[in-house]
Amino acid sequence: MKRKSFNDPFKGRKGCYHLSSSHLEKQTVFRTDDDFIFGVNSLALLLTLFDVRLIAYCLMDNHLHLLLSGCLEACLGFYDRVVHRIAQHNADEYGITGILSCDDVDIVAVTNDQQLKNEICYIHRNPYKARISSPLAYRWCSADVYFSTFIQSGKKAGSLSVRERRRLFKTHIPVPDDYEFIGGRILNKSFVSFEMASSRFRDSVEYFDCLRKFSLESIVESEHGLHESISFSDRELRERIKDVCRNEFHAETHTLLPRKDLLRLCVIVRNRYGALQPQLSRLLGVDKEILDSIL
Numbered sequence: 001m002k003r004k005s006f007n008d009p010f011k012g013r014k015g016c017y018h019l020s021s022s023h024l025e026k027q028t029v030f031r032t033d034d035d036f037i038f039g040v041n042s043l044a045l046l047l048t049l050f051d052v053r054l055i056a057y058c059l060m061d062n063h064l065h066l067l068l069s070g071c072l073e074a075c076l077g078f079y080d081r082v083v084h085r086i087a088q089h090n091a092d093e094y095g096i097t098g099i100l101s102c103d104d105v106d107i108v109a110v111t112n113d114q115q116l117k118n119e120i121c122y123i124h125r126n127p128y129k130a131r132i133s134s135p136l137a138y139r140w141c142s143a144d145v146y147f148s149t150f151i152q153s154g155k156k157a158g159s160l161s162v163r164e165r166r167r168l169f170k171t172h173i174p175v176p177d178d179y180e181f182i183g184g185r186i187l188n189k190s191f192v193s194f195e196m197a198s199s200r201f202r203d204s205v206e207y208f209d210c211l212r213k214f215s216l217e218s219i220v221e222s223e224h225g226l227h228e229s230i231s232f233s234d235r236e237l238r239e240r241i242k243d244v245c246r247n248e249f250h251a252e253t254h255t256l257l258p259r260k261d262l263l264r265l266c267v268i269v270r271n272r273y274g275a276l277q278p279q280l281s282r283l284l285g286v287d288k289e290i291l292d293s294i295l
Helices: 033-049 072-094 113-124 162-169 195-196 204-212 216-224 233-250 259-273 277-284 286-295
Strands: 013-023 054-058 063-070 103-109 180-182
Touching: 013 072, 013 113, 013 277, 033 054, 033 072, 033 195, 054 195, 063 072, 072 103, 072 195, 103 113, 103 277, 113 204, 113 216, 233 259, 259 286, 277 286
Parallel strands: none
Antiparallel strands: 013 063, 013 103, 054 063
């Protein structure tokens, strides 16, 4: 796949860019907490190799968002390394290849302060939009360090030997001594450039008001050319599918259902939870062509 052309308004100078991967239709990127921790740590570790700053990020089950500051070449280089590392992790852990493509990336240049604030809040709203949790409670995004009255402190990487760092963070990349971590996850305070971004908001009230704006989705998506309507994450929808299987079909899993009941399940989940064809196809293993004919 060839990377889509992009007209860089900064013409090679340092700028700000929102880079995001496409929502995968039939696969998930992060399945377990360990996968998410690996993803967060990949961001923290690879930042040490590039002249870029990470302003905000969010890792979701089947896609990711990065808001970066730097020249476009460096930002894309960083994105490519992140995607490659996560893809290799999926290949090693699950034997799945082709989970992410460096070329399949959406790029939007951020050219003014208002757009910057919108992009930050749009990224942080992802877990709320997916009905997972509030942005501040979601562990796999950068919202917890924005206007927080309590920022976690952890153990410093400098307290570990080189061998211990390599084993804990699964890397040969040198880990900065001042990086802090809890439970193997490098804390956002160590690598997210939140102070520079926070200064663009008048105060915490403006930030939280921006987070609450339902109109924010259409504002930002118009910049990206997107119209997302995902209501539930894959993880949460899987639990609801299990409930429907037990309550409606007296089965523990959809894989035990005969084809007729499986298609009925698709209709129920679509109508009850607003799941779209790509997500249903991904979670229930039904071809999109068949879903198009019954939904």
